[in-house]
Amino acid sequence: MLRGLSIKNFALIEQLQVTFDTGLITITGETGAGKSLLLGALGLLLGKRADLSSVKDSSQKCVIEGSFSIKAYDLGSFFEEEELDYDDETIIRREILPSGKSRAFINDTPVTLQSLASLGVKLIDIHSQHQTLEVTSNDFQFEVLDALADADHEIESYKRGLKLLKTKEKEVNTLIENQESFTKEYDYNSFLFKELEEAKLKKDELSELEERYEKLNNIEEIQERLSGSVSIISGEEIGTSDQLNTVKNNLSKIESYSKVLKDLSERVESIYIELDDIQTALVDELDKLEADPQQLEEVSQRLQLLHNLQVKHSASGIEELIQLRDELQEKVSKTESLSDDIEKLKQEISTIQSQLDEVAKRIHEKRKKALPKLVAELENILKALGMPNANFKTSVTLEEKYLSNGKEKLEFLFSANKGGAYGELKKVASGGELSRIMIAIKAILSRYEQLPTIIFDEIDTGVSGEVAHKMADLMMRMSKNLQVFSITHLPQIAANGQSHYKVYKQDINNTTVTQLRLLNEEERVREIAEMIGGKDISDSALTHAKSLLQG
Incomplete structure (x- = not known):
C-alpha cells in the first residue's frame, strides 16, 4: 500500500x-x-x-x-x-x-x-x-x-509445460532443417570421407616418406660414397685409422713428459675411438643398403596420393587432412543419426502434449465450475x-x-x-x-x-x-x-x-x-456541502453533508 x-x-x-x-x-x-x-x-x-x-x-x-x-x-x-x-x-x-x-x-x-x-x-x-x-x-x-x-497451480504447471513444448518443437524443426541440408551433401561428404579414411593418414607420415623416397631413389650414390668412405678409413698403411693409430702410439710414449702432451694424447685417443665407431656404423649402414625398385614405386605412389589429396582439399599438410576427415565423419554420422534424433524428439513432444492436455483439462473443469459463480456475482453487483x-x-x-x-x-x-x-x-x-x-x-x-x-x-x-x-x-x-x-x-x-x-x-x-x-471533520462537512450545493453553501446542504458523513 x-x-x-x-x-x-x-x-x-x-x-x-x-x-x-x-x-x-x-x-x-x-x-x-x-x-x-x-x-x-x-x-x-x-x-x-x-x-x-x-x-x-x-x-x-x-x-x-x-x-x-x-x-x-x-x-x-x-x-x-x-x-x-x-x-x-x-x-x-x-x-x-x-x-x-x-x-x-x-x-x-x-x-x-x-x-x-x-x-x-x-x-x-x-x-x-x-x-x-x-x-x-x-x-x-x-x-x-x-x-x-483457484487454478494457479495448474496454470503455472501448464505454462512450464508449454515453454518446454516450444523448446522441443524448435529443436526438432532445427534438426529437420539440418537434415534437409545435410542430406543434399551426404553423398558428396560420404565419398570425401571414404577417400580420406582409406588413405589411412598418419600425422608425421609425410616427412618419413620423403626421407625414404630420397634414400631409395639415390641408393647407388649412397652405396658408392659409403664404400669409399669406409675404404679411406680402413685402408692398409694409408688408411685414416692406421695413420691415426700411429699418431696415438707416438704420443702415448711421450705423454709422461708434460701435462700438455698428456692432454693431447688423450684427445687423439678419443678421436681414434670415435673414428672406429664411425667406421662400424658406416659398414652397418652399407650392409643394410639394397636396391628395391618395388618399394621405391610404392613410396612414390604414396607420396603422390598425399600430394593429390593436399591439392584437392587445399590443405597445407597431413594434419589439415586429418582434421577435414574427422569433420566429414561427424557430418556423415550426424546425417545418418538425424532421423533417430528427430523421431526421439517427436516422441518427447507427443508425451509433453499428452501431459499438457491433461493439465488443460483440469484447468477447464475448474474454469467451467467457477464461471457461473463469477457471472452471478457480477450481475448481483451491477444490479445494485x-x-x-x-x-x-x-x-x-x-x-x-x-x-x-x-x-x-x-x-x-x-x-x-x-x-x-x-x-x-x-x-x-x-x-x-x-x-x-x-x-x-x-x-x-x-x-x-x-x-x-x-x-x-x-x-x-x-x-x-x-x-x-x-x-x-x-x-x-x-x-x-x-x-x-x-x-x-x-x-x-x-x-x-x-x-x-x-x-x-x-x-x-x-x-x-x-x-x-x-x-478535518469540520472541513469535510463544508467540502461535501459544497459538492452538494455549490460555492454558496446552504443550511440544507450542510445538513445533508452531515447526514452523509454520519452514514
Whole structure:
C-alpha cells in the first residue's frame, strides 16, 4: 500500500508531502485544481517516461518519492531477480534533472525504467474512465475467471509445460532443417570421407616418406660414397685409422713428459675411438643398403596420393587432412543419426502434449465450475449499481490449439437491457457501463487475491442518487481487503472515505501552486456541502453533508 508521497517541483506542485492510511481514501477538488497532476506524478513514480516540460522550474531538479508497505505482496523473488535490497517499507524515487535526464531508484539503488514499471504494476492499479477498456480484453477476462477458479497451480504447471513444448518443437524443426541440408551433401561428404579414411593418414607420415623416397631413389650414390668412405678409413698403411693409430702410439710414449702432451694424447685417443665407431656404423649402414625398385614405386605412389589429396582439399599438410576427415565423419554420422534424433524428439513432444492436455483439462473443469459463480456475482453487483437488467452469456470450450494460459476459448457476451441482443463488451457496453463492470470485477477480485493499491479516477462519472450510495458501499467493502483511492465528484463517495483529502490551487508570491490537504471533520462537512450545493453553501446542504458523513 502507498504510505507516503512526496512531490517537488512538478508542474504546479512546488512542494507537497503527504501520508496515507489504510482503507478508503477519497480525494476531491474543483475541476482543474490539479487532481490529474497527482496521477501524473504517480505515473512517473511507476515507470512512465519523463518529460522536461512537466518540471515546474527547469533550472531545478524534480523529485517524486513514494513510500510503500509491501509485506503482503510476496515480492521477495522480484527483488532477488533484480538484485535489489528488500525492505517491507520500500522507497521508490524518480528524478528529472535540469538536463532532461531521468533517473529511477528503488531503496536508493539505481534501476531501469523497465524494472521500475515491473514493480509499479504490482503496487498500484490506476483506473480511469479511459482505462476501463481493459475489461473487454480476453486476457483480462481469463485473469478474473482464474482468480475464482483457484487454478494457479495448474496454470503455472501448464505454462512450464508449454515453454518446454516450444523448446522441443524448435529443436526438432532445427534438426529437420539440418537434415534437409545435410542430406543434399551426404553423398558428396560420404565419398570425401571414404577417400580420406582409406588413405589411412598418419600425422608425421609425410616427412618419413620423403626421407625414404630420397634414400631409395639415390641408393647407388649412397652405396658408392659409403664404400669409399669406409675404404679411406680402413685402408692398409694409408688408411685414416692406421695413420691415426700411429699418431696415438707416438704420443702415448711421450705423454709422461708434460701435462700438455698428456692432454693431447688423450684427445687423439678419443678421436681414434670415435673414428672406429664411425667406421662400424658406416659398414652397418652399407650392409643394410639394397636396391628395391618395388618399394621405391610404392613410396612414390604414396607420396603422390598425399600430394593429390593436399591439392584437392587445399590443405597445407597431413594434419589439415586429418582434421577435414574427422569433420566429414561427424557430418556423415550426424546425417545418418538425424532421423533417430528427430523421431526421439517427436516422441518427447507427443508425451509433453499428452501431459499438457491433461493439465488443460483440469484447468477447464475448474474454469467451467467457477464461471457461473463469477457471472452471478457480477450481475448481483451491477444490479445494485443501477443496471438491473445486466446479463452475461458466457462459456468456456476446449480447443485444439495450445494458448498461453490453456486450450480454451472464453465467450464473454453482455446485454444491458432486458430482451436485448448479446454482444462483446467493447461493442455493446457504454463507457459508463464499462466503468461499473470494471469496479464490480475489482470488487470481486479483492476477495480472492491480494490486489495492489487501487486508484479510481472519476470512474463514478455519470452516476448519481442511490447508485452513488451503492458504489460507495462497494468501495468501502473493497477497502477492507486493500487500500482504495477514489478521486471523485460524488458527495456520497467522498463522505464514505476513512480519509478525505482536498486538492486545491493557491496563489503564493504571485505564483499559482497546487496543494493537497487532509481535511478535518469540520472541513469535510463544508467540502461535501459544497459538492452538494455549490460555492454558496446552504443550511440544507450542510445538513445533508452531515447526514452523509454520519452514514
